[in-house]
Amino acid sequence: MPGRPPGGAPNEPRWDDPRWRVAERATEAIRRRFPADVLAVAVHGPLAHGDDDGGGDGEVNLLVVTYRSGTGPVPATRRVDGVLVDLTVSGADDYLRQARTVTPLWPLTADRYVTTRALYDPSGWLPGLRDQHLAQLVRARPTEFTTAARRAWYRGCAAHARAGRLAQWYETDQALLMLGEARLAAATVTGLLTRTYFRDPGDAVRRTRLAGADMTTVGRVLAGQADELAARGRPVDGSVEELLDG
Known part of the structure; x- marks a missing residue:
């Protein structure tokens, strides 16, 4: 990824943080192994907010959105170079459907639709996800x-x-x-x-x-x-x- 800042502005990835490095490596591997399946890759949680302490010992919440359900990598959790990576994989239609639904766990899941940081999103799908979720909240009775x-x-x-x-x-x-x-x-x-x-x-x-x-x-x-x-x-x-x- 060209032009990486060594420290990063408050709202930019800190590429000197091992979590960002692991997230980037995982993204590159996913794109290499599943080039026809992957629509977008992003992080959510503390790294997406850009206010994590940068200590390197936190969790990377990595989201992979595929064109069709059941394709791409298998959801998994592993520790990679000392960094815990939680990999969520979802088909685009399924993830949009979840984002449009108010469930009992909505207060704990909404943040992942609203605040994401793209590592790969050539079509701009992630901003559309956020907009659809917010629009559903306006329409919700x-x-x-x-x-x-x-x-x-x-x-x-x-x-x-x-x-x-x-x-x-x-x-x-x-x-x-x-x-x-x-x-x-x-x-x-x-x-x-x-x-x-x-x-x-x-x-x-x-x-x-x-x-x-x-x-x-x-x-x-x-x-x-x-x-x-x-x-x-x-x-x-x-x-x-x-x-x-x-």
Whole structure:
């Protein structure tokens, strides 16, 4: 790649960072081995934001978009020269379909559609992906977000209840794991109700002030979210008939 800056501006790749070097090598290898299949290659996550600390010990989230599903490299995770590389591979149509869908995990997945850094994108597909995702958010009805929030709330409620039972049985380690799941689920509910997305799970619990929250606090947050969902026409409690109606 011509003209690489040795350090890079704040919004430019730092080619002296081993993660960028590994990402570039992987991109070159992918293009060489699958020249007819690959539409675009990019990074998302901290490197795409350009604000990573440059320490070289983080993860490279590498996205490969192919013209057709089931072609190109196989999704994989490996440590390469000390750098953990998580390789996601998706057909263009499938990835666009995901970007147009509001799911219970939308607050944790939206960033990968909005903030990417292209390593190979001759047709400008990645900006189109971002534009389509943002356009879908504008078109989305409030019920889409509240329906997804209710599903996320159920996951948080179940994890919170499980954490409580495990704590009573003195299964402390497992209880803490379940409590962490409950925190994250509650954070995604908040994200869906406010149409806010996060960079990663850690960012989600920090920004919703749930990092380190205890059982009582998480339970109180979940109860408040249940009230909010009911006020928006998506109550978490219902009859068997309502269960069968969805």
